[in-house]
Amino acid sequence: MTEPTPHPPAADASRRHWLHQLVEPGVLFPGLALLTLTAIWLVTLDLVEREYTAAEQRAAALTADLAETYEAQVVRALREIDTTLKLVRYSLDERPPQRVLDELGQQGMLPPTLLFEVRISDAAGNVIASTHPSSAPQSVITAAEGEGMQVALPRQQASGADSQLAFSRRLTTADEPAPAVVSVLVSAAHFVSGYELDTLGVQGVLAVAGEEDTFLVRRTGDTIHTGEPVDYANLVNGSGALGDPAQLRVNEWDDVHRYLVARALFEFPVAIVVGLSRSEQMAAASALQRDYYWRALLVTLAFLVVLTMLGRLSWKLRRAQASVLEERLDHARRAEYLAFHDNLTELPNRAYFSRLLTHGMQHARRYDKHLALLFLDLDRFKAINDSLGHDAGDELLQEVSLRLGRAVRESDTVARLGGDEFVVLLPEIHDQEQVHQVANKILAAISAPFTLAGQEFRITVSIGIALYPADGEDEQTLMKHADVAMYHAKEEGKNNAQFYSEQLKSDSLERLALESSLRKALERREFRLYYQSKLDMATGRVIGMEALLRWQHPELGLILPKQFIPLAEENGLIIPIGRWVIHTACRQNIAWQQAGFPALSMAVNLSARQFLDDGLPGDIKSALQATGMPPQLLEVEITESMMMVDMPRAVSVLQELRTIGVRIAIDDFGTGYSSLSKLQALPLDTIKIDGSFIHDLLDNAVDRSLTEAIIDLGKRLGLTVVAEGVESAEQIAYLRRHACDQVQGFYMHEPQPADEAAISLQRRIDNVFPC
């Protein structure tokens, strides 16, 4: 059962999203600007509209006002003229008409003669009296038909301004056939003399129209027209009533658009016309309109400029933010990559591999599959790193990682755990043979020659293999067991692969204990030197001692060098241990001399790594200096194989040692593969024949002949020849026969601690050697 929801959450979210978009600067600013601009333009248009309407209303009202005034003025003028006509008619009696006019004029009863002429005409139209007697007789004024005042344009001049209007009344009653007429003549211009340019403008109109479809007079600006035809009925139609607003119309006589009032007068047969030019009246409003539009336009432009600037700023800001974000993301990605990859080889690192392995194991568990973990450690890598430098070492590691990548399938994983340790994960295997093939492929790939720092090198790898789930069901166990298997491979002579087994585990535990206690052995002073004497074959006297290293382990007892020296070689402890050996041997030698023994030679063995260590000459020198031991009493013993690793370097080291003044012996001679001819190139003092030859000397003809050859060779090269491992008087006798220089072995003297060795030495000095 689902609960009814009033708002679907999706719709709500989309609405929120919409609102959120509204406040985005990219939307907000243009939006607000658009609203503001719309408002500005609406207000502007409204203002202009209002101004325009107001101006139109003002113009219409002004026209109506002017029309009212003009009407009043025209009506008054016409009444005054009519009054004059009536006065003259009334005043006429038996006297001559001219005299009547003169008298009226003198009494100021007539309108000013400056403008008005009063005239009396007879029935035939002849002027019989006039206020302007000198003026030439003008056109005949015929008696009008109606009873009221008649208006006529009797004489029209070219200029219009000079045209006159005649207003007349009949003097006699209507029944007389040809009535006499009294008239007032006045310039037509008089009726438009009230035209004010200030109010009516250049395009306004002031006019009086007659019922006979003519303009009696019309003025526009300073131009006065008379007698123009006009459609009277159309003119007065519509805009006649008092108080009506002026009509907007295009005047047919001059095509000007005007606010117009045309009104027929009540008492007189004329109409007044007042008009204001629309364009003139609206000029101010139009100017204002243009002004408003300009302002709105300027504001709009200013707005757009500001908006554009804001927009640009906003855009730049966003771009900057985006780039900062991108940088951070890049950094984060880089950091993540670095956290999970080895930056030298670009392979997954220990942390990443740990994940991959866990994941692989989960996968294998779920689908009931088997996987193999190969633990790789380069052989002799430390020696290469030390002798060629770290850059070459790094280069080697990179090349190794490339070769590993090529040696396995795409689906397999190669990772570097650090140093010279690599791991390979084979995610899907069916049998051990398959793993074996991969391991062999890797061994072959690594053992191909490398070119480093211009030199060709060979390096090998030891591989330990652990299988899931047989050798461990969790990551730690599997890794540990692969590691154990790898150590076993090392012990098995390196350059091979070993599968893990339970037996290996116990071995490795011992080894682990050994390693950790070896690290502490020096500081716990657990190392001892045993001494074995060397006898001169000719005199039978002790002429030298060989210092032999022993480890007095607190739990395991005395441990021989072959049990821990490989380990010390591997972890580098051999260097401080070797230093200790040289130092202790030298000190012991001096101590014996001080105790009264004759000056004996002191031989020390060098390990391979120690021999190639740059610090060796320095260590020897400082030991000699510290103890005061004469250099020629110290003899360093090296094996053949140590020299064969890097012959040129071996020669240079030996020469350096020779410079110090110490003697140099080759130990275990005969077991290696060095060509005898090479011996000549080496700065040697002594060769020591390996004990194995001496052991079989009496039974084995081959050994005998080899021993004889070595002794012979040594003699020829001017070297001291020493036989090691002498166990019987027969052997001594044989060696003496063949002129061996010195002998060393259990038969004479087994290795002893310093104090015991001193006692043996004393005894030997006291009673001479039994040989």
Next chain:
Amino acid sequence: MPSRLKRIGCGLLFSLASSMAWAEVVVVVSAHNPLATLTRSELADIYLGRTSRFPNGQPATPLDQGESSPIYATFYREYLGQTPTQVKMHWSRLIFTGRGQPPRSLAGDRAMVDFVAAHADAIGYLDDVHIDERLRVVTID
């Protein structure tokens, strides 16, 4: 001969010009009127209907000669700097809009002399040959 004729013509023109220069128009008031001087603009104000009083506050009644007489044109031209047409238009406008009446017109210098002499508020103009002791010539500057 043509030169003699030309000389005669020049002489005639000269005599005409001098006789016209002789006929000088002066502004007068009654001898009873204390007014001695008027500025041109004061005179124009009185004659164009802009005021009905002298500068001293006494009522003023301007008087015109006949519109067709030469002295009329001379007066308006010399003292007011206006043509008869301009004066006529001026009064036409004032009369039509109901703001005034033009000066009363008298026929001839004699009528002017008599009228001005008889009325203390009157002011007129005439040819200076008609001046007598009843009139005072007003200096216009």
